[in-house]
Amino acid sequence: MSESPADFETGRYLYCVALDDEGTSLSTTGLDDEPVRVVREAGLVAVVHDCTSLYDSDSATQIQRWILTHQSVVDDAGEAFGTPLPFQFDTIVRGDDEALRSWLSDEAETLTDHLDALAGRWEYRIEIVWDEAAAREELEEADDELRDLAERREEASEGTQFLLNKQYESRLDQLVSEQRRAEAADLADRLSGEVTDLVDLGERSTVGLDIGGADEDVDVLARFSVLATDDEQEAVGLLLDDVAADPGIEVRFTGPWPPYTFTPELGGGDAPDEV
Amino acid sequence: MRPTKSEDDALVDLVDVILRKGAVIEADVVIAVADIPLVGLKLRAALAGMTTMTEYGIFEEWDEAQRLRHREGVDRRVE
Known part of the structure; x- marks a missing residue:
């Protein structure tokens, strides 16, 4: 089944991935006040909120607000978990938490290598x-x-x-x-x-x-x-x-x-x- | 000297990277892949209209590819 990029029913807006620190939690709000949470798998956390569409606007003010929010969520995640791997604006993983966990698990080695190399660095x-x-x-x-x-x-x-x-x-x-x-x-x-x-x-x-x-x-x-x-x-x-x-x-x-x-x-x- | 970190700094220094860099995932699970930017159509249009980016032609190719895809997507939904 081939879908167009903008075509999905369940998605997870992905802010960043970081090395999991058990017991650490994250409480913050994301784009348009969506509640942000972490999905854990394979020693990693993905910082996400649930979404059903791309974030799209032709208003510079709106884009600006989203970007600042995106950035502040990544910052909060960084404070909680250490240097994160920040994702580009509007990076959305298609599917539910299970899909995200399976992606994390598939990419665990690569992600962990990159995060190790970035650790303690900004x-x-x-x-x-x-x-x-x-x-x-x-x-x-x-x-x-x-x-x-x-x-x-x-x-x-x-x-x-x-x-x-x-x-x-x-x-x-x-x-x-x-x-x-x-x-x-x-x-x-x-x-x-x-x-x-x-x-x-x-x-x-x-x-x-x-x-x-x-x-x-x-x-x-x-x-x-x-x-x-x-x-x-x-x-x-x-x-x-x-x-x-x-x-x-x-x-x-x-x-x-x-x-x-x-x-x-x-x-x-x-x-x-x-x- | 110590680095500063204000909202203005974030906007001046990070707009381009948040929109165009950051980690990029090339995988089927992700809404947009590789040659297609992950940002929405109107948003990219708004950006493409702005001088510095169009001067470098950053968005032109993406635009075309994205529009094509978008049209295909729309067609499919209509069918």
Whole structure:
């Protein structure tokens, strides 16, 4: 029987899976105030609520509320059971508790391996904002080729001036971008030495929701996600103090978050191509 | 420096991962698999309309696949 993805009668919305800690319970509410509970199997707990449909909305406010709730349930689970394996929003296991237990049991080894590797570690986000305008100015003064172009531009006719200007801007953009990449790579190097794992998220924010108060016009030098123990997190904090000592640099350091960036794909082996 | 953790931080830092990353299950027991995102249609449409994501084309392929599936699903129910 083949069903479409949105077609089911009984399902379990899955927030996260964690290593079971016998005697530990979890009392919290989930999306749309659904009561959250744990399903136990094979030394694991799945944190779920019962549901019969996908969570779907075109309202940014609604999505935002769901995401915050999803996150807070995973947080509560993390506090109760230690670092969880957080699932993507709207991950729903088809069927009842029995179906969920049988999935947990099938995947027990993989899940346990991943959870063991993540134990005692959390995800932290680091965003480095720099003063790009100041960097541009410095490069304009320091680069011989730019100074030469600027001089020639002064004396040139209007048409040539236009061309020289283009050359100038393109050279400057290239230098700025080279510098940004070099500084980001250097930071990544230094941070990598302190943490369990690091992912370079690139300089562009991927936030897709229009959330109020986002400062749009900052020049991001680099964004990283790191997986760290408490000790590693402290070391990162010290390193970032050092980075932030530069007056042109601002650092955002957030966490601890569930290790969303460091979770595996489970089951299925190779990702299937288009159907 | 100590890490901070506010609701705003969560929204700024986690929206993308909660929607698109997190552990992904590829198994028949799960509502959506691998190439199909697990989020609903309208929700993805709302996200796809937002500039940063569409610039990267993150949702386009998924959209098509999902719409196809959804149509098939609807057809089946109608039959």
